[in-house]
Amino acid sequence: MNNKEKIFEKSIALFSEYGYDGVSIRKIASAVGIKESSIYNHYKSKESILDAILAYYINEMTKDEIPLNQASDNLDKSLEYFYKAGVDLYTSKLNDVKMMKITRIIFVETYHNEKIRKFVKTAIVDAAINGWIALFDLMKEKELIKRDCNSKQLAESFYYYGLYLLIEHVIINYPEDDEKFLKELARKSEIQMKLIYNSVKKRD
Missing domain, CATH: 1.10.10.60 (Homeodomain-like)
Incomplete structure (x- = not known):
């Protein structure tokens, strides 16, 4: 280097x-x-190093995002296939020591660092929620879930659960084995997704 x-x-x-x-x-x-x-x-400056770290993190997390048309194709195969494709991509990003260290920096510093707080709100929370809203809207279009359910509420219910698990790992349970955690994150998030889906899926 x-x-x-x-x-x-x-x-x-x-x-x-x-x-x-x-x-x-x-x-x-x-x-x-x-x-x-x-x-x-x-x-x-030290702040410019932080800027570079945040830019690196969001680039790594988003550079291989599954586009909506591919997500649509994945849903056509099955909900399980759709979900597994997404969670495998997400956990692969975090299955890296550097990325997990940056994740910890972000959540520890959110409380008292205004730059990081704004980053979390816009890049980690708002952007992800909007992405999930689009996915739940897509499920409505495909008549997989009821059209009258609230996509934003569904998105928040699913995403905030996984976000809490991540915060719990990097702060409350620190240090904890990353690989073991990511397997648990995938397992628990799949259960959460199925609970949400079964509560709003369209009945024949």
């Missing part, structure tokens, strides 16, 4: 262990093994 990549990697490790406010530019430089002033050859 070049120095910029080392700064990026060491910052993630340090922020996840000590918190964003608990890490100085000097501490990052020491971890990389360079002079403090050398950091500024690559990043103008």
Whole structure:
């Protein structure tokens, strides 16, 4: 790795262990093994390192998203196929030490870091809820679920459950085995999806 990549990697490790406010530019430089002033050859400030980390995270989480037309094809096969395709993609993103460390940084810092709080609201909550609203609307169009059910309420009921499990893992149960957790996340989320689906599915 070049120095910029080392700064990026060491910052993630340090922020996840000590918190964003608990890490100085000097501490990052020491971890990389360079002079403090050398950091500024690559990043103008500690905040710009954080910006790069957040940009990396959202890019990784969204770069292989399943488009709506493919989701439609997956639903035509079965609800189980549709769900498994989505959850396999999601858990594969988090099945990476770096991504899980960034996840922990994000949720730990949300309480007192305004930049991260806005990031969580727009990129992690609002964008995901809107995506699930579109998927539940698609299920209505295919007459898989009742047309009079509230897509936003369904989206929130499903997504917030999985989001809580993730927060529980990176904060409440920390440290906990990531691989074991992701298997449990997939299992519990599938149960939740089936509960929601069975409560609103269209009857013949």
